Structures are given as structure tokens and as C-alpha cells.
Amino acid sequence: EADIYQTPRYLVIGTGKKITLECSQTMGHDKMYWYQQDPGMELHLIHYSYGVNSTEKGDLSSESTVSRIRTEHFPLTLESARPSHTSQYLCASSEGTNNGYTFGSGTRLTVV
Amino acid sequence: GQQLNQSPQSMFIQEGEDVSMNCTSSSIFNTWLWYKQDPGEGPVLLIALYKAGELTSNGRLTAQFGITRKDSFLNISASIPSDVGIYFCAGRRGNNYGQNFVFGPGTRLSVLP
Numbered sequence: 498e499a500d501i502y503q504t505p506r507y508l509v510i511g512t513g514k515k516i517t518l519e520c521s522q523t524m525g526h527d528k529m530y531w532y533q534q535d536p537g538m539e540l541h542l543i544h545y546s547y548g549v550n551s552t553e554k555g556d557l558s559s560e561s562t563v564s565r566i567r568t569e570h571f572p573l574t575l576e577s578a579r580p581s582h583t584s585q586y587l588c589a590s591s592e593g594t595n596n597g598y599t600f601g602s603g604t605r606l607t608v609v
Numbered sequence: 610g611q612q613l614n615q616s617p618q619s620m621f622i623q624e625g626e627d628v629s630m631n632c633t634s635s636s637i638f639n640t641w642l643w644y645k646q647d648p649g650e651g652p653v654l655l656i657a658l659y660k661a662g663e664l665t666s667n668g669r670l671t672a673q674f675g676i677t678r679k680d681s682f683l684n685i686s687a688s689i690p691s692d693v694g695i696y697f698c699a700g701r702r703g704n705n706y707g708q709n710f711v712f713g714p715g716t717r718l719s720v721l722p
Contacts, residue, residue, distance in 0.1 A: 528708075537695065539714045540652075547708070587651050594708055595659065595701065597642045600651030 500524045503588050503601035510578055510608055518573045518604045520588030529571040530598065532587040533557060540587065546571055578608040612636060613713035615698055621719045628685040630716045632698030641681040642699040642710065643672050652697055656683070688720050 501522040510516055522529065531544040532555075542555030546565040560582070561575050571590075575582055585605050589598040614633050622628055632641070640659055644652035656667050658674035658681060665672055669686045681700070685692055695717050699710040 530709075537717065540697065540712045542709065545709060589651070594704070595640045597644075597654040597657050597699075598652075598710065600644075600653070602651050603649075605649075 501588060501590055501599050501601040503586075503604050505604060506602065507605045508607070510606070512579055512608055514578050516575050516578055516606070518586055518588075518606070520571045520573070520601060521569050522571075522590040522599070523569065524590060524592070524599065525568065526590035526592045526599070527568065528591045529565065530589040530591075531555070531561075531563060531571070531573050532589065533559065534585045534587055534603075536585065544573065578606075580608045582606060583608050612711050613698060613700055615696075615713040615716050617716060618714070619717035619719070621721060622688055624688060624690060624720055624722050626688055628688055628692070628718065629682065630684075630696060630718075631680060631682045632700070632713050633680045634700060635679065636702055637678040638681075638700035639678070639703045640701040640710075641672070641674050643670075643681070643683050644697040644699065646695045646697065646715075648694065652695075655696075685718075688718075690720050690722060693718060693720050 504519045527548050529546045532540045533543050541557035543559040544563040546552045585603045587603045588601040591598045643655045646652040656672040661678050663674040671684045673682045695715040697715045698713040701710045
């Protein structure tokens with residue numbers, strides 16, 4: 498049973514709109530991550546956080562921003578959505594250094 | 610840049626066949642993970658490997674941490690239709706190279722009935 502939750506599951510939105518993708522975990526994990534994945538393709542790390550008030554950009558440049566005000570919550574925001582932002586966004590969390598990541602079910606974003 | 614390679618990129622097999630796939634790197638890794646992603650879902654951790662030479666099983670799945678520490682293998686025995694999905698390897702090099710895991714590009718498995 499998943500202990501990391503992403504909402505919405507699917508989102509279709511018009512160009513120029515501001516959107517926030519929600520991610521929450523109930524495991525008390527200190528580390529959280531956002532990945533961008535086109536259908537059936539590779540995972541690209543776009544943001545990560547090692548704890549409250551700590552955020553870093555990932556390997557793939559992204560126009561999105563994140564915040565980590567509470568341990569359990571790691572929302573991702575796009576100020577002005579564009580069709581190039583159409584993708585699946587996966588949130589994950591982990592504890593410690595060598596433990597694997599627990600992924601959410603993802604948000605499938607379509608910008609029209 | 611990408612540090613892990615997975616082969617094959619995709620494979621089509623008959624139900625009941627055994628499957629082998631691998632993950633390689635030019636660098637030494639201290640930890641290897643294998644994930645499976647079903648269509649439309651997030652990846653799920655299958656097996657974690659922490660020691661060179663380690664062989665670990667999870668049901669019909671068996672994974673090995675290569676002796677050179679530059680590769681890992683995943684085998685699936687007697688495949689069934691629900692094995693369909695993308696299999697990702699992930700590795701972590703060590704504290705001097707950051708705390709995040711690096712993911713491979715995935716092996717896409719299709720099982721024909």
C-alpha cells in the first residue's frame with residue numbers, strides 16, 4: 498500500500514495557467530524527489546530535497562519550482578504552463594543514504 | 610550525464626520463458642536497486658543489493674551485484690503476463706559522489722501469451 502500520494506492523478510490545463518502538483522508522504526522520510534518522465538521513457542530528476550527548507554535542482558533543467566516547508570509535503574509549481582511541460586511527474590521519498598526510493602503513482606500532465 | 614546503461618532496451622518473450630537483463634556502468638557503484646514500473650504507475654522497488662557478489666531473490670526474480678561492482682543482473686524465471694513493464698536499475702556510487710541514486714534508461718519487457 499502506497500504511503501506517498503500524488504494529486505491530481507491526471508490534469509489537462511490550458512497554456513499560461515499556473516499549476517501546483519501535490520506530493521505528500523506519511524513515512525517521515527527526510528529526502529524527497531521529483532522526476533519527469535515521458536511515457537515509457539527514462540526518469541529525469543528535476544528537483545530534490547534533503548529536508549525542510551532544503552531544495553536543489555536536479556540533473557534536468559526545469560522551469561518548475563518546489564518548496565519544502567513541512568517534512569511530509571513537497572509540492573511542485575509551474576508558474577505558466579506550456580505544451581512542452583506535457584509529461585508524467587513522479588514524486589518519491591527515501592530515508593537515510595542507501596535505502597531505495599518509494600515512488601508515488603504520478604501525475605499525468607497535459608498542457609493544451 | 611547518464612552513467613548507467615541497460616540492455617536489452619526492449620524484449621519480447623513468450624509466456625513461460627526465462628528473462629535476463631543487465632545494467633552496466635563505467636564507474637564503481639556501492640548499491641544497486643532494481644525497480645519495475647507498470648504502465649501508468651510509479652516504479653516499485655523489487656530488489657536491493659549492497660555487497661559485491663551478492664545474489665538476492667524475490668519470488669521468481671533474482672538479482673546479482675557484479676563482482677567488479679560495475680554491473681548488476683536481473684533474471685525473471687517462468688515469465689507471466691503481469692511481468693510486462695519497464696525494469697529500471699539504479700545505482701549509488703558513494704558519499705563522495707552525492708547521495709542520490711542514478712537511474713538507468715530501462716528495459717521494456719513484453720510477454721506474449
